[in-house]
Amino acid sequence: MTDQETTQADGQQGRATPDTTAQDNTPPVSTPPAAALPAAPVVPAASDHPERWGRVDADGTVYVRTADGERSVGSWQAGEPAEGLAHFARKFDDMLTELGLLEARLNSGAGDPKQALGSAKHLKDALADAAVVGDLDALAKRVDHVIARAEVAMEAGKAAKEQARAEAVARKQALVDEAEGLANESTQWKAAGDRLRAMLEEWKSVRGVDRKTDEQLWRRFAKARDAFNRRRGSHFAELDRQRSSAKQRKQEIVEEAESLATSTEWGETANRYKELMADWKAAGRAPKDADDALWKRFRAAQDQFFSHRSEAFSERDAEFAANAKLKEELLAEAESIDPSANGLEAARNQLYKIQERWDQIGKVPRERVRELEGKLRAIEERVRSAADAQWRRTDPEAEARVAQFRERVEQFEAQAAKARAAGDKRRAEQAESQAAQWREWLAAAENSVANR
Known part of the structure; x- marks a missing residue:
């Protein structure tokens, strides 16, 4: 997927909304041990020796002994007095078991301290007229211990919950800061867009932030995402405009290159092709398909011109080589010029005619110009020296x-x-x-x- 397609896909995704339905569902907080509390009082099971904690009188009334004296807890008419005591002792043990379960959940950290506190207080209220036989004084102390334990756990839970909330706020604040940085500075459009989408998923996974704070942070986060998307959209819109302009400019370059393909002004046209190549590079990138097609046309025009030029240069080189051969023949003829034998004037006339024919022959290969011209100059110097000598005589x-x-x-x-x-x-x-x-x-x- 291209950067532009990513932009469109992100726009189709729409603006996400914060998941506020779970913001108050703070994860369970483990209950720390209450190291400052005294050890829990030991409460013996009543069913082992129920007679220690109560009695049944002759009319079947059942009493339990407490530090404040005896109180009636019920009546037993169904059987032996010992069976009655055992019945009420088992009810005491049931209360002791219920308290033990509350305490175990608190100690394990799995229970809700607030719920445990309510259950313990309810149990304490029930002790005043509970129809049980057992060590009610020890059980009351154990209930008080559980209440104190639950209160400590609630305070610890509140602190842990506040810490968790602060950490959640910090995580979302960090996401907001990062999103705002990407919105204002990043030009890595695809990487930044992918990161913002990943940040949105991370945002949804962070729980425990109060609704007001969460909404404030969400507005900043959403604003940053919108700003990035707008800036990215503007970038690609401008890129499209630039590529359209580059396409038009390259079309003009190609048309000129094709018009020059049959030119025989070799030097001037070759220099113009170099300038057109520089113009091509300066024009920037057009859309890929159009850019590739225009480049093929440009190269084809170039290749056509330089191919024709190479053919022409080959013909010229052959002509220059033939001219060099003709000038070599003239030099051989010029070597026969002898002013002393044929007279100075005849030598001059012969040299003049050779010079005329020399100029009419035309150009020779560049690397042979100095050699051939030097040989002719030597012959001219010889005739000139002869003339000087005659003038002196x-x-x-x-x-x-x-x-x-x-x-x-x-x-x-x-x-x-x-x-x-x-x-x-x-x-x-x-x-x-x-x-x-x-x-x-x-x-x-x-x-x-x-x-x-």
Whole structure:
């Protein structure tokens, strides 16, 4: 389930309400031992020696002996006096057994001290005219002991209940604090949403908080959950808006990329694809299905362009390699130039024609430019050196040569300017190269005239 689906599911769940039906059902509190109470008085069973605690007179009236004297507890006409005493003694033992059960429940912690106290007081009230024979004085003291024990247990129970209530309040307060922290700060939407749902279940399991406090804490807890859900909903709504905007922007990028796929402006278009890739990354994430589909189109356009460029570069490299071979052949031809054998002017004319053919051939592989140009420059230097030597030997027409060289320089410069104005870059560069060559020869001629 996505974070957004989690948000919707949480909204469908609705607002939970606190389980107030069980808030007053405080868990049973174990009764602690009453260490400060004296030991419980021993009460002997009356049925063992009933004659010690009562008698039956001649008319069948049954009496029980107490510290305040005898009192009548009933009449026995059904049989022997001993049987009558035994009958009333068993009723005493029944009361003793009932008291023992109350005391046992208190001691075990399983009984309700309040209920035990009420039963003990009822038993005490019944002792005043109880139709029993036994040690009523000892039984009264034992009842008082149980009453005191129950009162101590009730106080302890109240303290334990208050402690349990305080602990329950603290647990719910901790849940409220955590929920408010998540509502105000968390951006871990799924993890925080899961935690809030778990906290709600934990909240329901905490019992023993008074209704007023529980309602106050619940209002804060519910408010925090609502605030988190609103903030999470706003986040995903904004995310949807951003993804919609990213989708639109990426659609524009793809359309431009596809329009450039057939371009032959290799350098400019390759740079534009790099910029489009940066724009793609800056656009952010679109919805996944749309993002994947747009990316496939973008990559397909890129691949088409660069595939065509690779094919064109392969053809260009083959052309450059063929040009290099032609220039190697020209260099072999240029190596035969010999000013001393054929004359300086013939050598210059031959070199000029080779230079024109050289420029017409075109470009060679980048790694061979320096090598080939260097070899041609060496041949040009050889012809120039021969010219310098001749100028130094003969100088009748030095001034005329200077004027001639200057004229040729101006001629080639004019051709270069005209070609560049016409947009013919290749012919302009060719003319400038020739002008530079003649300019060097002009400088040499001028230097020769100056040093005559």
